[in-house]
Amino acid sequence: MPCFVMAGQVIWQCLMCTSHVPCSPPSDIPYESCLFTDVDECALGLDDCHPDAICQNTPKLYKCMCKVGYTGEGKKCEDIDECDNDFNGGCVHECFNIPGNYRCTCYDGFMLAHDGHNCLDTDECMFNNGGCQHVCVNTVGSYECRCKEGFFLSDNQHTCIHRSEGMSCMNKDHGCAHICRETPKGGVACECRPGFELSKNQRSCILTCNHGNGGCQHTCDDADNGPICGCHPKYIMHVDGKTCLETCAVNNGGCDRTCKDTSTGVHCSCPVGFTLQFDGKTCKDIDECQSSNGGCDHFCKNTVGSFDCSCRKGFKLLTDEKSCQDIDECSFERTCDHTCINHPGTFECTCNKGYALYGFTHCGGEL
Numbered sequence: 001m002p003c004f005v006m007a008g009q010v011i012w013q014c015l016m017c018t019s020h021v022p023c024s025p026p027s028d029i030p031y032e033s034c035l036f037t038d039v040d041e042c043a044l045g046l047d048d049c050h051p052d053a054i055c056q057n058t059p060k061l062y063k064c065m066c067k068v069g070y071t072g073e074g075k076k077c078e079d080i081d082e083c084d085n086d087f088n089g090g091c092v093h094e095c096f097n098i099p100g101n102y103r104c105t106c107y108d109g110f111m112l113a114h115d116g117h118n119c120l121d122t123d124e125c126m127f128n129n130g131g132c133q134h135v136c137v138n139t140v141g142s143y144e145c146r147c148k149e150g151f152f153l154s155d156n157q158h159t160c161i162h163r164s165e166g167m168s169c170m171n172k173d174h175g176c177a178h179i180c181r182e183t184p185k186g187g188v189a190c191e192c193r194p195g196f197e198l199s200k201n202q203r204s205c206i207l208t209c210n211h212g213n214g215g216c217q218h219t220c221d222d223a224d225n226g227p228i229c230g231c232h233p234k235y236i237m238h239v240d241g242k243t244c245l246e247t248c249a250v251n252n253g254g255c256d257r258t259c260k261d262t263s264t265g266v267h268c269s270c271p272v273g274f275t276l277q278f279d280g281k282t283c284k285d286i287d288e289c290q291s292s293n294g295g296c297d298h299f300c301k302n303t304v305g306s307f308d309c310s311c312r313k314g315f316k317l318l319t320d321e322k323s324c325q326d327i328d329e330c331s332f333e334r335t336c337d338h339t340c341i342n343h344p345g346t347f348e349c350t351c352n353k354g355y356a357l358y359g360f361t362h363c364g365g366e367l
Contacts, residue, residue: 052077069100092218092232109141109212133159142212177205217243256283273305297324314345337363
């Protein structure tokens with residue numbers, strides 16, 4: 001008989017009636033005559049789950065569960081701000097919360113690593129020489145243009161001007177680290193390009209965190225003598241004081257198997273039976289049977305991380321698990337009715353005079 005859908009009600013399908021009965025069967029219909037018919041409210045869109053929740057059908061009704069990245073009891077779900085914690089969502093530079101998830105971004109001069117969290121230096125000199133007329137020198141988070149002998153860098157910090165005697169700023173001895181300006185009263189005034197501050201001597205320029213993240217790969221804090229670099233949790237500072245090295249605490253250092261922290265970063269290694277690949281991270285099974293049959297006398301079968309030796313029929317594997325020894329079948333009782341002759345891997349039965357061999361082992365009187 002047909003079943004009718006009623007939201008929020010238990011529907012009974014009765015064998016003795018011609019229509020559906022909500023909640024409970026009438027008193028004149030025996031309970032055992034009615035069958036419970038489940039209604040999939042989720043499939044029919046009759047649930048009241050939040051749009052950011054998943055509806056799961058149950059035998060009696062349904063239940064709502066908030067999706068990953070949301071919190072709540074299902075009828076009401078709120079986005080979790082993964083960036084709002086002490087670890088900045090695991091991002092080493094900037095963390096941006098998005099509905100149900102988050103994403104990491106890097107400062108200018110850096111690019112996001114494959115892990116989606118770390119930031120790696122971008123070598124600007126690889127493209128069009130960084131726009132430098134003469135020499136481009138890459139630095140962490142930025143780059144610098146330099147000029148050949150006899151030239152000095154112009155105000156735009158990319159083109160080079162030939163030195164000459166005369167006006168102060170055109171003289172090679174003006175002393176400004178970056179930009180030289182002539183003053184109305186004569187003499188020069190030094191300026192620094194964006195991201196730098198003029199030092200106390202009014203000539204040198206001190207790098208700040210506003211330029212290329214201060215040359216720091218991860219965190220940067222300005223100090224009187226220049227930026228002080230730091231590393232995101234679970235990373236360690238390289239001896240250069242600027243770049244940060246992975247540790248085994250972050251995704252096992254990217255190692256397939258064993259990870260060890262060293263002064264130069266993580267060192268991956270593999271257990272016996274595996275070999276480390278060229279990427280220095282992944283381990284590949286060694287097929288021991290490819291070399292000298294694995295040392296097996298007869299058969300060699302490769303397994304993950306190891307191998308097994310086996311012997312041909314009539315031989316047994318010795319305790320070294322490689323050597324095969326002939327089985328002396330004649331040492332067993334009643335192998336042959338009369339005489340047993342052992343051969344490598346097999347045996348032969350013979351009968352006394354006046355008897356004939358039946359099958360392989362039995363002797364019978366000759367007719």
